Amino acid sequence: MASEKKLNASTPYCLSDVKQWDIETDIAIVGFGGAGACAAIEAADAGAEVVIFEVASESGGSTKLSSAEIYMGGNGGTPIQKACGFEDSTEDMIRFLEMTQGELGDKEKIRSYCENSLDHYHWLVDKGARYKESFHKERAIMALTDDCLLYTGNEKAWPFVEHAKPCPRGHNLYIEGDNGGPFLMNALTAQVEKRSNKIRVEYEARVVTLIADEHNEVHGCIVRMNMQEYTVKARKGVILCAGGFVMNDDMLEKYAPKLLKATYKIGNPADTGTGIKMGMSVGANIINMSEGFVSMPFYPPADITKGIIVNQQAQRFINEDCYHSRVGATALNQIGNRIYFILHASEDFKPPMFLCAGYAGTGETVEELAEEIQLDTAMLKHTIDYYNRHAKQGIDPLFHKDAEYLEEIKAPYVALDLTPGNGALLPYFTLGGLETLTTGEVLTAGGEVIKGLYAAGRTTAGVPRRAEGYASGLSVGDVTFFGRLAGKQLAGAKSR
């Protein structure tokens, strides 16, 4: 097609202006990351003809850049959970996720995700995911071994531990190092390629806008390939799997400015919010836009959890055995922005593996440390004394850190600087997006389904809704699971 005017994602192209269809298919999928891959496989297996448009030169998206841990459990336990001696109940998993997501959580999505988690495990294994029957006991952000199962969230941390029986649900792929992302995406890509009779993939193909009629029903999209624009007719509809908006500073400033206190974007360069904008252009609702994952990845080593984190008032404000993003998000909420991690400077002290926090100060005594880091001496002394007095008894009356990590903090002391902006790595990505049903159907602000439009992955607001309740494996779990549902559902829709 000849493009008469500058096309942009926020304005749909009018169906009545389409002169010819350059490409025709049942389903057009925007983005070949974890969500797009799963949507395509399920759609093809349900008999639909699919074209995936991927802006990059290869598949993967942010899923490939991640460790691709997947949060799974419930239903008595996955085969790995069972092999490692863990029994898991769907109700515990639901209760845990509902509590961690708090008032932001989507109960229907959480229930669907948990009830079908075992099925999802089997589907992934069938598609080439491999998991070792082993438990990674050590507290970690990801298993850098090839071990599978690990605690990746706040399951054992107060207050959640009091309400849902903890069970490790992070499933790490059977590969050494942080290589789960390529492992999973290579497997899923192979599955897509195996279905080449049903699925066509176009790389370096940028979907620039949706095609819609005057009632906002979506009939296709316009894709730019080789500097040419092509009209794409999607007889059943379009699935937006185009990632979040962490790479779009304008959108971050507008929707999620609190994330800008963090320092390191997690995602791929195409996480520019284009999918969200395309949804909005036909009246889609956006929710949870101010929320994101934001973290202080202060462990491993797990032993570091025995230290205490204090704010500018030298007060503790969190149980340090929480998941790192719960610590990070709570830290960013403190009055006064200075944050310190105070530890015993043992001879074999190892600084955190990922955090890159500088040393703020050291001291043979608390007084010396307080002076070096410019905290109120009496407050810091009280905080450490109070903590130590109770740690010796194996209790933390204030924040209920688990006894496993309670140990007197002895002199000499070291303080790591966690203050945002002072060098520590504070990674972040977005958790807001289009409002969708569990089926992937996209909703208007009025709660109506937009005909012909589906979405999955970080283009949508999914199961993970806030840093305070995040667990590793929730986002890749969400994108693969709801990607599948969207593909399956749209494949069953009527053609236009």
Add this chain to the structure above:
Amino acid sequence: MASEKKLNASTPYCLSDVKQWDIETDIAIVGFGGAGACAAIEAADAGAEVVIFEVASESGGSTKLSSAEIYMGGNGGTPIQKACGFEDSTEDMIRFLEMTQGELGDKEKIRSYCENSLDHYHWLVDKGARYKESFHKERAIMALTDDCLLYTGNEKAWPFVEHAKPCPRGHNLYIEGDNGGPFLMNALTAQVEKRSNKIRVEYEARVVTLIADEHNEVHGCIVRMNMQEYTVKARKGVILCAGGFVMNDDMLEKYAPKLLKATYKIGNPADTGTGIKMGMSVGANIINMSEGFVSMPFYPPADITKGIIVNQQAQRFINEDCYHSRVGATALNQIGNRIYFILHASEDFKPPMFLCAGYAGTGETVEELAEEIQLDTAMLKHTIDYYNRHAKQGIDPLFHKDAEYLEEIKAPYVALDLTPGNGALLPYFTLGGLETLTTGEVLTAGGEVIKGLYAAGRTTAGVPRRAEGYASGLSVGDVTFFGRLAGKQLAGAKSR
């Protein structure tokens, strides 16, 4: 018109389906509160023909229900500020508002609001607002006397006081009691009525949806009056001044669930988000949706500020001389939901006027109090001892409460229960809405102006963006000021 299908705010009515225009005007204004009234007056004074549609039986909206304090200053000072001996600078006012709104603030709106604040004062006085040349010195949420000027925000509180010279900017109307809202709205309504050659007002008139063409240009709206629907052609455009969404629980759950921890909605029954939905139906962007005013109105009496507020860990977390919504919002961010106000139980102790907080406990000693309110004794003892030790010296090393309110808290003690849900009045309203330019033009997510659509008031995200930085008078200030700009701007637009 005969309505063939159920109309709803989230789906615009197609221009091509309009068979006849029942009402024609230059400008249709949805809502006759503070924003709508000011927009109508300015539009009429600029020569446009206006129809205001108000769903209630009289004018007023939430402005009439408020105290109608207006936050004004800068420009050397308003006549009242000057008469009371205060000089105010525009730059201090801007710096203060930018700092209090933080990363959520809209710099252009703040600058426009501040630079034109003196002009706005004169305009309001010209339209019938009356202000007494007097300063209400006592710390208060509103002046219940007929005094005018008072500190209504965080101007004198740390950390803001260190960055912008404090000046009282709350302007309370010249009337006793909490009667500013009716005073102001009666004056503005009289101005509207005086312009009956230009402005027609329809009461009990519910605008149900916008009328737009396939490019989302807005041409009018459909209004329901006497159980009949009428098409309204707005030759220049429509201004949405339909309030916020505090009365819509579905929208609160979806967009601003954190507000639901508060207990008391501030607004009028029509604050159902209909204006926001109508904007979204033609592709408008929504921003700041998760934010709202949420407060613990713990003063007056001002003396109560001498007490301390502690969280479930018996830690202080805020300077108690902050504005009440900064205290409230920070309290809701604490880990563990219990919050107590601890004070000396003097013989003439007066509980807060508005808060309705119950007594959580009393004690002749800290130990006794701690036991009654089930806080950790050692922590509470430390918190009170540390506070008292420094208060005697006139300093608050942790949160820098002003020396005016620093006084040793002596036995016997009383603790008021501020815990959300335990009876204290925690009022709230929304601060998110349509994204607009200072002119009132409504933007898409792509930053394009939607033709024929303007908005003002709490249907938009305005100058006040968060509870942590609110000041009384900011919302009515914003709605009247930007209502005026929208009316003036649209009056100058071309007719279609």
